[in-house]
Amino acid sequence: MTAADRVYAIIKQRILDGQYAAGSYVREATIGQELELSRTPIREALRRLVSDGWVEVIPHHGARVVSWTQRDVEEVFELRVLLEPQVVRRAASRIDAPRLDSLGELACHMEQLCERGDAQAIDEIATLNDRFHAELITAADSPRLQRLLEAIVQVPVSRRSFHHYSDEELYGSMRHHREIIRALAAGDGEWAASVMRAHILAARAAQLHPPARHAQQPRQQRIRSAR
């Protein structure tokens, strides 16, 4: 692992932690002194962060942590609604039994974590959910599709989205996972794509309209205790 790799990981982590706030500048010299490195590896790390969409460079002025507006989030969901169904549409005719089993285990593990329901469990669900989608992308076997999705699905958004979920939304998400697996096992790409589309649209609804949940809170409680 090179110094540039480490710098890349460190800066990215600090952006995720909120240590580097959106809109603030990441100074090459500052990081360099702190990590006792020259500007060269820092620059390379910053360029990679730019191409990954984490920071933007203003020529001769600096690298700024990107700010996410509501509009940005909507744009990403709009594209995910197109691309993620395509992932499973392709995967349906290409996935093999071992990977299906692997998906099943991930779904099972996520469901168990759902039962716990605490904040840490939510975090773990988010991690497993990422792996679930990553498995699907691998099964889809389309490097370009993978690249496009990696380019737009920024972890800070997807990671936090689970915390916005109501119990109903969370369990709905788990049911989607199961149904996607069934559709893939059946080799039915359109079925899988439809479920995935619903899956993404549900995520968007939870992300964009969290206040609506409050009015339904009592009903969710009933559903939760009913399981």
Added chain:
Amino acid sequence: MTAADRVYAIIKQRILDGQYAAGSYVREATIGQELELSRTPIREALRRLVSDGWVEVIPHHGARVVSWTQRDVEEVFELRVLLEPQVVRRAASRIDAPRLDSLGELACHMEQLCERGDAQAIDEIATLNDRFHAELITAADSPRLQRLLEAIVQVPVSRRSFHHYSDEELYGSMRHHREIIRALAAGDGEWAASVMRAHILAARAAQLHPPARHAQQPRQQRIRSAR
């Protein structure tokens, strides 16, 4: 504009021109001497070209211009079929009169060039077609959608595709342009998206199955003289 930006643009252009053939190596030292620059900006440009998918790096050996397989072309069309309709779906509710006029002029100009039909005219059509799509993307007003399309629509493919067109396919393409404009003028995103989808699928058919044209050559001639 920095030197690295210029190098990036120059190398990309040379790949498009065919000056740097697929599979050939882009040597840092060679470009550096030619443009009278050090390796630093060249390296930066090459890294960006790698992350944009134009070249690939063989460790310790060099940066090679990527070769396009039939599968790559299919992958790109598969993604364009998803993304380009989304462009006009968005544009339908956002486009203004001046831009509609501009699209009309481009369509008009392309149709005139169709009448000529020589190789140079085809080249000019390809250029105008690129501008047509670029106008649509601007009207769609989605930076991410634009970025994704720029990332996958490698011009060497789209540029040459028109030369594969039969007359029938070429005129069909022109009719698509007109119908897209009509749909946009009507503010009907789904109509526009459907036509665009057909537009891309037609392009794919022309690109992937050029031999099929030969059997129809006489009929095409008739159609051409019939207009």
Added chain:
DNA sequence: ATGAGAAGAGTTGTATACCATTTTAGGTTA
């Protein structure tokens, strides 16, 4: 008081140098 313009600080952009690593080609030896 206000606007234009210049100077300065701060920051990035580029050149150059150094050594490590790897590949490749060529030559040597058994």
Added chain:
DNA sequence: TAACCTAAAATGGTATACAACTCTTCTCAT
């Protein structure tokens, strides 16, 4: 002939010095 060794060539990674640019601030004339 085949295996091995060696040297050249190219990139990979980093450090350092200097050039160029941007933005701010201060001055000065109106």
